[in-house]
Amino acid sequence: ESQDVPREEGLDHSVSLMREGYMYILNRRKSFQSNVFETRLLGQKAICMGGKNAAELFYDQEKFKRKGAAPKRVQETLFGKQGVQTLDDNQHLNRKEMFMSLMSEENTKKFIDIHRTDWKKAVEEWTGKDEIVFYEEAKKILCQTACKWAGVPLPDEELEKRTNELASLFETPALIGPEHWKGRHNRNILEAWMKELVEKVREGEWSPDPQTALYTMSWHKDVEGERLDPHTAAVEILNILRPITAIAIYMCFTVLALEQFPEEKGKLASEPTGQYLQWFVQEIRRFYPFFPFVTARVKKDFTWSNYDFEKDTLTLLDVYGTNHDPELWDNPELFHPERFKVEENSQKYQLIPQGGGSYVEGHRCPGEGITIEAMKVCADFLLNKITYQMPEQDLSYSLVSMPSKPKSGCKFTQIHWKQ
Template structure:
């Protein structure tokens, strides 16, 4: 017999989700004392789940589908229409193969070189400035990196606009009202620019480097020998650009961790392997993507609970990364927990769980870690700075959560190589 899933009473809780942000699922998990519960979102029944067992279930593609799952506001700002995030089965795997085809050692090394060079150039600029807002500066830095890596031109006078456009996509999905609509409008602007590059490539008017994202995505043909339609190819190019700029949020958290836990700097300077553990702990500890969404593909029963076809289901990423069943003292910042960490692909999931190639796990997780390590190296070993009085508060009800002051650094100096 099916058990009744623990349930939150009330007509609709969509506004509470927007208000409570990262704590929406965790708050209810605590109230209802269950890793899985039913609520109502967007006027319909929805299921929320947290934990590694729930993640393993969520990534079972026989049970859950992505098409038609993400709310329209997320598709319009963050994903883009017909993007890899919204596909299932064979169609998803074929598209994902294209995206993963640019994650070769050669391409990744190219990205790392570009990133190092851009940090050097930015540091040259920052030492001449009184103070900087690190978040804004790193977004621009990474926007230049992203364009250079995909192979598309970006003129100095376009940097601010393009940065704003790409950032609006990850800063606005959860926003209400004008900020959200601004995100949508800006997405339309960048789409036009990329579409033009793709069309020009196809018509032979321009030629991007053969192994670049621009070249590969513009000229990619499916199994039937058909080119992707221009809109879809554009969405996937943006799927590479936008998240590289979004790494700025993690760089922010990196500095925040250095400021909040000052003893960490010494450990980073002393132990070579500490940087990797530190970066992993930053990704676990601080909030970025709150949850991922899917729909029940067909009726099934799990642990006695009935999942009805078509029910929206949210997997709590932030909650799983703070799940006391997986992590000792989850609310303690402790990179050393990763020294001998033996997890599964479903227990540490800041960028989704499961398999990169077969499932929806983030295509750029590897490069995110590498780019964060470069940022960390600059912040710990290659520059010195002062941190004036400022409001570094993070609000768990803002998605994404960015320290209020955007991290102001003053009197930046280069540390000369020893």
Template sequence: MKSTPFDSTIPFLREGYPFISSRCDAVGKDLFSSRLGLVVPVIFIRGADAAEKFYGEDRFTREGAMPPTIQHLLQDKGSVQTLEGDAHRVRKRAFMSLMSPAAMDGLGDVFESEWQKVEKRRLGRGSVKLHDMVREILTRAACQWAGVPLPEQDVPRITQELSLMIDQVARFGPRNWYAQLRRRGTESWVAGMVEQVRSGELSPREGSTLDVFSHHRDVDGELLSPEVAAVEIINILRPILAVSRFIVFAAVALHENPKWRDTFASGNVDDVEPFVQEVRRHYPFFPAVPGRVKDQFRWRDHDFRKGAMVILDIYGTCHDPRLFQDPDSFQPERFRGWSWDDNPYSLIAQGAGRHESSHRCPGEWSTVELMKRAVVLLSRAGYTVPSQDLTVPLSRFPSLPRSGFVISR
């Protein structure tokens, strides 16, 4: 039986996604205390009750919780995830305004159009890593849908800069610093567009991401600074590109479960959404999310003192056998008839709680829409999948099949 280490830094990095749950199992509880970096006391928690406590009761703040190396790449200063109370609710409404069913249909249509064009060009050259191809497709689709002008010569640069924000998020040292430097360039590029919109030089589509955040007024009635507006626009673009990992995992699932590929290829798409939700639950995305206690409380016979660092196990909760029977098996059927409203604290791959009021990612709708479109496209395409290493290392954050999933005609 594994014991709870005094310091969890090396075990967490070595064991990866299953680390928190394995230690919870060892102590027979949904929480345990340890340290990170030898000096930071941390309480690790898992499960639906823990997710409700973390997201649903206003007991935690994100401020000061995320290491700067991660925050600067994923969210950066002034983003909605760093806000609380009325400031968070007002900013969150701007994000929610972009996620209507009509807007999601529009994003899906742009994605399909870009898929057809990029696929034809890339696969015409021979084999290609699906992950690389999908990243280009998503960059093009995200910018077009968001109203962000993207000159053709800038596509490789912006694709790489958005990708670095994800790839290097769990790195330390020069790789992370380089990714942060490149992000500064992306922010400057987008902030310049915000200034052009406000001066009348640019006229993005009404209701688009560039339009909404260029004109958004915060809780104090003031316009966002161009820099913060750029941060929030990137917080739309970057998560769309991050869907590339889910799409690759969906391709792996179709390859390893051909009955689903054949079903979707035949035109029967009734279970496309359950399939997508199972991909989100089953495969590793982000392992955990940190927060700090706002005011002292007691839970599960443990005192959570004000300011304490708490880390919620996302991967472990999505693989909790109390929530999902036989959690290590791939079973899309489990999500037939499932809804977010009925289950806000079980499938928490992108956060928990209610989208309107909590810190749950509003990008879940765009993620699901893009994945559904990709699953149908992949099922009908008739690709060849050469022999390759499709193992998914659980000690890599964020993870991906080792081969990147190579396909050819």
């Protein structure tokens, strides 16, 4: 019997999770004085845990699996079915190598080049407008870059529609009612679009560049040497297009950081080597909320920290709370990029906004590198390429609604190229 691990009493705490959002796990880790506690969520027993040791445990592939871990509402919107997120062992390794093959240095460079070009084109349009909502614009830039980089043809007149469809996949998982159903509906539309493209590629009607996601997912072979069924290939291409579009959220937080902490501008300007920019971007990813937690299930019975983990128990790793863990970070509520001078702070189980552990063997986000690069392109434009004003607006962000972002979406006026 487990004596040291606290148990939250009551039938179900899904409502508290929705009400406390990003703080749900951390609040209880603090009040229970324990990095692991047991509760009930979504009608079942659940383990919540956070901190560096818990993260290391969570990413031990012998102890946790992903099959059946993602809540249905997340599968139906954010992830899709049969995607890499739901796989374990050899199947996961095979699929994950496919993703990582797209993230070579050369392909990352290609991504940056495309993204810079798309930024320039967008700014050209902004300079002729009275006001833009930066979040909406950033999503369009990123959707365009994502499609080009992935080899997916996207006529200009479809950009807005596809951007909105992709965005609803990450904007709606935690919503209720019609707003949530919009996400499910758009997933069906997008999967059909991608499936058709995969079939065209296979029939030789469309030939994307071999380095692209469309090509790679269309021709990839699984552990049995079989091609992915077109639906699964579609889900995996969307696993590229959707999260690239979602970088818009981090771009909004980049805007916000420059507003909230204007002294950062000077520090960034006086550090042309890019070292400080790297720390700045890391601090944005640590400090601001994005993924609240990630889920898995216990793979086989084991005991850890005096607690018996029972096979199949739903387990949540506290992503936001680990990034704000007072045991790991000095003054976690202080925005302080220099903290990354200390190398330990970047370790693979401590800074986990996009998951922890290893990229290939584990489920860590394969897009972490390009996320960081896209944020750097954004910061470069905001700091060095353009000038803009931010009229009075509500820049506050919620620690409850998921995903969070500055409420106004960051309105810009008087946008000009810098001389």
